Amino acid sequence: MKNLLLLLVPLSSLAQTKDYPIQPVSFTQVHVTDNFWQPKMNINATVTIPYILEMCKQHGRIDNFLAAAGKRENKVCSEFTFDDTDVYKWIEGASYALQVAPNKELEKYLDSLIAIIGAAQEPDGYLYTFRTIKPAKPHEWIGDKRWVKDSILSHELYNAGHLYEAAYAHYNATGKKTLLNIALKNADLLCKDFGWGKLEIYPGHQIVEIGLAKLYRITKQQKYLDLAKFFLDVRGPNGEAYNQANKKVVDQTEAVGHAVRAAYMYSGMADIAALTGDTAYLKAIDAIWQDVVTKKLYITGGIGATNNGEAFGDAFYLPNMSAYAETCAAIANVYWNNRMFLLHGDAKYIDVLERTLYNGLLSGMSLNGTKFFYPNPLASVGQHDRSGWFSCACCISNMTRFLPSVPGYVYAQNKNELYVNLFMSNSSTITLSAGKVQLTQTTNYPWEGQINLQVNVAKPTTFALHIRIPGWAEGNPVPGNLYTEGEQPNAVTIAINGKPVPLKMIKGYAVLQRSWQKGDKIAVELPMQPQHIYANQQVKADEGRFVLQYGPVVYCLEGWDNKDSLVQNIVVEKSAPMKISYANNLLNGINTITMPGSGTKRQLNSTELITSQQQVTAIPYYAWDNRGPGEMEVWIPYTQSASRPQPAPTIAYTSKVTASIRSRSIMAVHDQLEPVDSKDNTVPYFHWWPKKNTTEWVQYDFDGEHTISACKVYWFDDGPWGGCRIPAKWTLYYKTKDGQWLPVKNTTEYEIAKDKYNSVTFEAVATSALKLEVQLPVEYATGIHEWIVDPPTP
Ligand code: FUB
Ligand code: ZN
Numbered sequence: 203m204k205n206l207l208l209l210l211v212p213l214s215s216l217a218q219t220k221d222y223p224i225q226p227v228s229f230t231q232v233h234v235t236d237n238f239w240q241p242k243m244n245i246n247a248t249v250t251i252p253y254i255l256e257m258c259k260q261h262g263r264i265d266n267f268l269a270a271a272g273k274r275e276n277k278v279c280s281e282f283t284f285d286d287t288d289v290y291k292w293i294e295g296a297s298y299a300l301q302v303a304p305n306k307e308l309e310k311y312l313d314s315l316i317a318i319i320g321a322a323q324e325p326d327g328y329l330y331t332f333r334t335i336k337p338a339k340p341h342e343w344i345g346d347k348r349w350v351k352d353s354i355l356s357h358e359l360y361n362a363g364h365l366y367e368a369a370y371a372h373y374n375a376t377g378k379k380t381l382l383n384i385a386l387k388n389a390d391l392l393c394k395d396f397g398w399g400k401l402e403i404y405p406g407h408q409i410v411e412i413g414l415a416k417l418y419r420i421t422k423q424q425k426y427l428d429l430a431k432f433f434l435d436v437r438g439p440n441g442e443a444y445n446q447a448n449k450k451v452v453d454q455t456e457a458v459g460h461a462v463r464a465a466y467m468y469s470g471m472a473d474i475a476a477l478t479g480d481t482a483y484l485k486a487i488d489a490i491w492q493d494v495v496t497k498k499l500y501i502t503g504g505i506g507a508t509n510n511g512e513a514f515g516d517a518f519y520l521p522n523m524s525a526y527a528e529t530c531a532a533i534a535n536v537y538w539n540n541r542m543f544l545l546h547g548d549a550k551y552i553d554v555l556e557r558t559l560y561n562g563l564l565s566g567m568s569l570n571g572t573k574f575f576y577p578n579p580l581a582s583v584g585q586h587d588r589s590g591w592f593s594c595a596c597c598i599s600n601m602t603r604f605l606p607s608v609p610g611y612v613y614a615q616n617k618n619e620l621y622v623n624l625f626m627s628n629s630s631t632i633t634l635s636a637g638k639v640q641l642t643q644t645t646n647y648p649w650e651g652q653i654n655l656q657v658n659v660a661k662p663t664t665f666a667l668h669i670r671i672p673g674w675a676e677g678n679p680v681p682g683n684l685y686t687e688g689e690q691p692n693a694v695t696i697a698i699n700g701k702p703v704p705l706k707m708i709k710g711y712a713v714l715q716r717s718w719q720k721g722d723k724i725a726v727e728l729p730m731q732p733q734h735i736y737a738n739q740q741v742k743a744d745e746g747r748f749v750l751q752y753g754p755v756v757y758c759l760e761g762w763d764n765k766d767s768l769v770q771n772i773v774v775e776k777s778a779p780m781k782i783s784y785a786n787n788l789l790n791g792i793n794t795i796t797m798p799g800s801g802t803k804r805q806l807n808s809t810e811l812i813t814s815q816q817q818v819t820a821i822p823y824y825a826w827d828n829r830g831p832g833e834m835e836v837w838i839p840y841t842q843s844a845s846r847p848q849p850a851p852t853i854a855y856t857s858k859v860t861a862s863i864r865s866r867s868i869m870a871v872h873d874q875l876e877p878v879d880s881k882d883n884t885v886p887y888f889h890w891w892p893k894k895n896t897t898e899w900v901q902y903d904f905d906g907e908h909t910i911s912a913c914k915v916y917w918f919d920d921g922p923w924g925g926c927r928i929p930a931k932w933t934l935y936y937k938t939k940d941g942q943w944l945p946v947k948n949t950t951e952y953e954i955a956k957d958k959y960n961s962v963t964f965e966a967v968a969t970s971a972l973k974l975e976v977q978l979p980v981e982y983a984t985g986i987h988e989w990i991v992d993p994p995t996p
Contacts, residue, residue: 219422222476222544224621227632229610230301236627237791238648239608242564246605247299250571251308254292254602257591263288264318270331271321281593283332283343284357284407289315290364291599297368297375298606309376316372316380323384327391329365330358349395352406353441359405359433362388363466366413367603370420382420389417393425397432404437406445408463411470412537415477431474434467434483444511452482455489457498457514461506461526462596464514465534472541484545491542493517495554496682501735501749501836502565502756502823503558504578506531509883510923518740522580522837524883529566529575529597532558533604540611543623547616549710550681552623553673555611557680559624560648561756564824567601569790574598575827580836583770583886584761585867587831613641618665621711625653625728636663639718648753649784649793651675651728657718665718668711669696674751675728679735688734688748688776697725728753732780732795737837743884746844747837750795752782756823757795761832763819765801769833770846772818774799789825796820802842804850804874811847831866849874853910853991857902863890871900871989880919880928880956880987887918889985891925894978901973902991910936911966912992914959915974918985927982928954934962937971959990966994 234240258264262279266286269276293315296308323329328348333340344358345351352358369385372378392410395401405411414430417423434451441447443458446467457464468487475483497517499505504527507515512528515521535558543551565578573588576597592598612628614621617635625647631640640658647653657667671694679685696703696712699722705712714724733751737744750757761767778797785794799818802811818838826834839845849855854872861868870886877885890898917928932952935943946964953960972991978984 220477220479221419222541224544224547224614224616224619226540226544226610227613227615227630229298229607231632232609232612232628232630234609234612234626234628236645236647239626241790243299243302243605243608245569245571246295246602247303250567250602250605251292251296251299253572254288254295254599255311257595257598258288258292261285261591261593261595264315266331266335267315267318267322270334271318273318273321276335278332278335278341282357283341283355284360284596286329286331286361287357287364288595288599289319290361290368291603293368293381294364294371295599295602295604295606297371298603301375302606302609312372312376313378313380316384320380320384323387327387327389329384329388330361333358349401349403353404353445353447354406357407359392359410360407362392363405363409363411363413366410366417370413370416371603373420385413385417386421389414389426389429393429396429398436402436404441404445404447405433406463407460408433408446408467408470412466412473415470415473418477427474427477430470431478431480434471434474437467444513452486454486456493457490457505459514460512461514461531462512462528462534465505465531465538469534469537469541472538472545476541476545487538487542491538491551492682495680496684499554499680499684500525500527500562500580501557501679501685501737501751502527502562502578502580503535503554504528504532504562504580505535509577510920518738518742520737520741521743521884522835523582523886525577525579525581527562527578527580529563529578530600532563532566532578533600536563536604536611544614547621547709549623549670550673552611552670553678553681553710556624556672556754557674557756559608559611560754561823563604565826566597567605569825569828574601579834580758580823581770582827582831582834583869583873584831584833585865585870585886586827586834587866588827612643619668620665621668621670622655623670634663634665636665637661639663639665647728648755651730651753653726653728655724655726657722657724658720659718660720662717662719664716666713666715667718667724668708668713669724669726670710671705671707671712672728672754673710674733674754679733679751684738684741685735685749686738688736689731691731691733692729694729695725695727699723700725730782732782734776744837746841747839748776749837750780750820752793752795755793756836757820758823758826758834758836759818759820759838760826760829760834762829763794763821764833765816766848767832768801768848769835771802771848772799772816772835773802773813773839773842773845774818776840778818789821789828792822792825794819794821802845802847804847806850806852811842813842846875853904853908853993854902854989856905857991859900859902861888861900862898863893865889868900871986872902874988877916877918877987880917881921881924882987883918883920885987887985887987889918889926889983890976890978891983891985893983894925895980896978897975898978898984899973899975900986900989901971902989903971904969907968907970908991909966909968909993910972910991911994912961912963913972913974914961914988914990914992916959916987916989917954917956918987919956920985921982925983926985927979928956929976929984930979931977932960933975934964935973935975936967936969937973938969943973959988
């Protein structure tokens with residue numbers, strides 16, 4: 203081990219080696235003082251980090267390490283083979299937080315935890331609690347020999363990757379090599395076991411590539427870089443698109459499969475391209491990036507549209523209510539776009555990064571820091587809610603590792619070029635080739651567009667200040683034509699020491715090259731106006747709708763702020779006047795947008811909608827579901843046909859609905875939103891997955907007694923890939939006056955077919971409740987889109 207330590211290269215010498223042409227200014231050099239990010243990072247440090255540690259303790263994550271270390275009963279204490287990563291990600295977040303705010307107690311706890319991790323490591327460096335605890339009969343995702351199932355589900359290399367990321371952070375934060383030594387020992391084992399002519403296995407879930415790149419940066423040991431490259435090159439062409447192994451990485455041009463794996467892999471390719479000068483990787487990730495931003499990116503910056511494989515969907519498939527847009531994928535998207543910027547120096551990558559950061563990533567955590575979203579949908583009828591924990595906790599621990607590093611995305615540098623990428627109040631000292639520059643940024647961004655920068659230099663210093671002019675401020679919300687702005691924004695202005703200067707634009711930056719003097723002041727004014735954003739017409743889900751954006755923040759309508767707690771039924775004309783107001787006491791301080799609009803409502807016995815005028819209020823998307831679940835919508839209808847009218851007061855709609863399982867989606871069965879076909883997951887549906895072969899029920903308790911004689915049901919069936927199918931059988935029961943349930947006497951067969959309403963008629967009964975009993979197929983669950991109850995026709 204001693205020899206190993208001698209090989210560590212001081213971080214300061216890294217600049218001389220081949221790496222990204224542009225280097226980020228480390229988050230430790232950027233002291234954020236603003237009202238937006240600082241409180242969020244503070245909550246992460248003081249609430250979320252202790253909270254997640256506690257959850258890791260409660261949910262067996264630490265016990266797994268203790269068991270592998272022989273310090274407790276020999277039993278696996280949690281569910282997933284990647285649960286060790288929650289501990290590693292927690293260490294990464296805690297270490298980053300330590301760098302910003304030293305905390306002796308936390309550091310001490312980290313020492314003790316790292317000692318346990320060290321004790322859980324096998325003598326040759328193997329570290330994977332799920333096998334070490336029970337080598338003879340491991341979890342079904344794990345092979346009988348090490349690594350052999352990694353391309354499928356064992357996640358041994360994914361665990362290793364997160365270990366390296368944590369070790370890098372801990373070493374940088376504390377200067378201690380305890381975790382780093384564990385990581386290096388593990389990486390040495392990987393170098394021994396994997397490679398051409400050795401085990402030629404690709405990682406099932408990427409991240410080890412970027413972890414190895416970090417170990418290479420610290421140690422300068424070529425073998426780590428070579429192994430990272432091997433793990434990329436060994437991928438494909440005969441594997442699954444699910445984990446991007448369907449083609450050699452250099453031949454890939456489209457984003458496919460599991461979005462987190464994909465974006466970690468693209469980040470790894472960027473790292474290796476930067477560290478080796480490889481151009482084939484660059485060509486591939488440039489093409490894939492183009493594919494994502496022009497066809498597969500949500501307006502919130504979220505990626506991975508479908509829950510089916512947690513994956514990218516087809517081009518322009520961007521459903522809103524069923525959007526997956528996993529929090530981990532948003533984080534991975536930030537990692538990837540930052541690397542693309544460091545390679546190319548183009549602000550368009552930071553446009554995507556900023557969009558993701560303020561919207562689809564930030565939505566992943568509640569304002570109080572203890573509740574989380576895994577998917578980040580763009581519409582809801584109340585079936586979504588943040589949770590304090592998930593058995594698969596990847597997004598939770600990822601959030602905590604990411605947040606402390608936000609200041610690291612503000613600035614970047616290259617010789618005598620200084621890039622200002624993000625806007626938040628801070629002060630930073632940056633060493634350029636020409637000398638030290640102290641930069642102070644003062645702004646109330648993202649609520650206001652005025653950004654003041656002050657340059658402090660010991661002596662006049664010539665360098666180029668690249669100030670990013672966000673795409674949204676120039677009418678291009680996202681590079682390409684997936685989204686367009688409805689209005690041309692007012693001009694961006696920049697003044698130096700009070701004098702307006704012409705904007706010399708290079709790659710999305712206003713470049714101010716001059717000899718800077720102590721105290722020079724730069725005033726940037728970005729046009730803050732509510733912007734309507736429209737989607738490319740190939741995105742069917744957004745037809746007849748617009749998004750409101752103000753600065754970098756995407757807005758949504760939430761039930762809490764709107765009439766009858768409903769938003770799906772709202773229509774706002776494109777020309778409706780908007781009013782922006784800062785609400786200090788709402789959701790930790792936000793800008794709201796209010797505007798006139800209308801609400802639509804269905805009526806009984808007529809297809810005509812009732813429309814009434816109302817005030818409509820929008821809040822930042824990231825802040826939704828902080829007052830409890832309810833309706834939410836990002837894409838606002840401007841046509842009545844795009845809106846989802848408030849249901850008519852039918853027997854079904856006015857009923858209380860319950861089911862054999864508790865689910866927030868149960869209201870879907872009477873919401874009067876009709877699917878296109880049985881597999882349509884863009885409208886709400888209720889399901890019993892993962893149950894199978896059981897008898898289940900849904901029940902309507904009417905608002906009084908009704909006489910009924912017919913029913914129709916539209917089944918949810920997401921075959922052949924999903925887990926739901928039409929039922930084996932269904933039967934209706936009505937409630938008698940004395941509370942018994944009797945089957946209705948059907949006069950037609952109970953239809954059972956996909957993609958249509960299934961009807962049954964029966965002898966009329968006067969009853970106060972109806973139960974729909976469903977026999978699930980032997981191998982599948984069933985779901986219901988809609989259940990309609992009809993009175994006898996007059
Ligand atoms: O496989 C580990 C993590 O679990 C992934 O990153 C998430 O998407 C979830 O599948
Ligand atoms: Zn996740």
